Amino acid sequence: MLKKLLAVLLCLCMVLTMLPVSAMAAVGDLLGNTPEQNASLLEKLESFTGESAEEAQQLLDSLGLLDEDGNLITDQTIDLDGKQYTLKEMEALLADPSTDLTRVAQVDGVPIALGDLKTIMAGLACGEPNILSWDILRNHVSAFVSCPDWVSARGMRMLGVPVKGDPTVISGESGAVGMGLIAALMETDEYQDLREAIGLDRFSQVLLFSTEGNTDPMKFRKVLWDGEYPTPDSPQKDY
DSSP, X not given: XXXXXXHHHHHHHHXXXXXXXXXXXXXXXXXXXXXXXXXXXXXHHHHHHSSOHHHHHHHHHHTTOBOTTSOBOOOOOEEETTEEEOHHHHHXXXXXXXXXXXXXXXXXXXXXXXXXXXXXXXGGOOSSOOHHHHHHHHHHOSOOOOOOHHHHHHHHHHHHSOOTTSOOOOOOHHHHXXXXXXXXXHHOGGGHHHHHHHTOOTTOOOOOOOOOSSSSHHHHHHHHTTOOSOOSSOOOOOO
16 A cells, blocks of 8 residues: 555656646645646546556545545645635734734644744744655654754755855745754754654765745845844854
């Protein structure tokens, strides 16, 4: 079953990159697929999985990936005090200093305190884990880490202004947190036990996934140019 789940995930990634531009103009647009687009999606799944379109559709439906109309479910609804918010609207609300962060919102029916959603890593503040990836991750990873915003900001700066000889990587807040985390783990004695537990040292080769680029130019400039979210205690040593 695990292999099938992984295959479906890979298939979805490949399928979405093969759909017409009009079908992937925005992730949320998938909720409004035309019958022709749904048929194309199933045909692609059939060619990748070797199963019939009906079997592919049944598999996606059994995994909770389709709505009642057969469209891919790719968005979340955020409800606060009886009003629904888009992600952008929720970001603006959280940025307002007068907002009471003890208030509780409903994210796809799951209660989440607003304070738990207040982060520059908006793409990671989902309120609840993806049902597919969480089932895989919880059974196969060695550690989970929750990071404050300065970790992500430092990752953005390290990738955007690397040491001599390293390539420049333009990565947004949610994408750069992995780099910031690796730096924090390697440079802070507080995390020595975790480093040793996962076998991380100066000779390790680490694969990082950056999930976004410069998606918010103003925030990107504030972090890189203006030093927003500074590192509390600089770990830099004299060489």
